[in-house]
Amino acid sequence: MKYIFLIALSVVAASAIVCPPDACKNVNCPAVENCVDGELGKTFCSCCDECIKYLKEGDRCIPEGMFGIPVASKCGLNLVCSRRSGTCIKPLDYATKTCTQLKSETEGKNLLGAFIPRCETDGTFSAVQCHGSVCYCAHTDGTHIPGFQSAIHNIQGMNCNCARHKFAYGKTGLIGKLFRCEPNGNYNKIQCTGSACYCVDEAGKQVGGSVHITKSESMNC
Numbered sequence: 001m002k003y004i005f006l007i008a009l010s011v012v013a014a015s016a017i018v019c020p021p022d023a024c025k026n027v028n029c030p031a032v033e034n035c036v037d038g039e040l041g042k043t044f045c046s047c048c049d050e051c052i053k054y055l056k057e058g059d060r061c062i063p064e065g066m067f068g069i070p071v072a073s074k075c076g077l078n079l080v081c082s083r084r085s086g087t088c089i090k091p092l093d094y095a096t097k098t099c100t101q102l103k104s105e106t107e108g109k110n111l112l113g114a115f116i117p118r119c120e121t122d123g124t125f126s127a128v129q130c131h132g133s134v135c136y137c138a139h140t141d142g143t144h145i146p147g148f149q150s151a152i153h154n155i156q157g158m159n160c161n162c163a164r165h166k167f168a169y170g171k172t173g174l175i176g177k178l179f180r181c182e183p184n185g186n187y188n189k190i191q192c193t194g195s196a197c198y199c200v201d202e203a204g205k206q207v208g209g210s211v212h213i214t215k216s217e218s219m220n221c
Contacts, residue, residue, distance in 0.1 A: 019045035036183070037146050038073075039134055054146060055079070055088045062086075077115070077129070077136060077144040094142055098123035102142075117142065127160035127185075137163035137185035148185035160185035161203055189221035 029048035032040060041052035054076035055061055061081040062071055075081050075088035082089045094102070099119035106116050118126035124140040136149040137160035148163040163185030169177055180188035187204045190197055198210035199221035211219060 023047065036149065039132075041071075054144070056146070057088050057090060059088050060086055061088050076146065077131060078138070078142050079144070099125045099142060127164055128155060128158050130155070137167075139164065139167055143167075145185070148181065148183065150184040155184070158184045158186060159202055162187040165204060190216055190219055192216065 023045040024047035027047045029043075032049050032051050035051035038051045038053045040049050042048070043050050050072070052071065053073040055073050056076060057079055059073075059075075061073070061075050063081045063083055078090065078094060079088040080091050081087075097105075099117050100123045103117050103119050106114050115131045118129055120126055120140075125138050125142040127137060128135055129138045129142075129144075130136075130152050133152050134149055135152050135155045135158065137145040139145060145160070145163045145167045148160065150158055162179055162181035166179040166181060169179070178192065180191055182188055187200055187202060189199055191200045191204065191206075192198075192213055195213045196210040197213050197216040197219065199207045199219065201207055207221070
């Protein structure tokens, strides 16, 4: 299997060409309207913006920058592409060190553009993590919670409580509980259980009474 992967990489390398100065002259770039589970990158020859999809742990991947060819997908935040297995994995450091230790080591290396985690006083990862101009929701162990992010200039009030609770519930293997989360991972002010809907605070706790789901649109939370 490993040899098949290496052969595939060789085919990609063989197709690599040098971009001429006018490569983008007649290119019409489509607008990128939705890039929730990824980040903005560049197409071949850097002509257009495109959404680079985040891969999950265990997904097949190609190391970034290999052969100088832009990729359409990359390992998600806090994951790296293993050259041995060709899959996205967590760096060993994330399994053996606290957020505080990782932050201290990264800051000490003084690497331009390196991801520096945000940490809580107990050494766990903060709910909101930022890399470049994008901020996203993360579990206490640093795992990126896909589907929830915001531009760094819009993170005031971002707490990721709903995203974290939904993620934790999903890991239990249970089904049936619904979470209404905002795109930034916060709780929608209206939550429903069965046919009953009610207002919640930022932690997801019910505030006041409930109404039938058919009347939820008229609620003023």
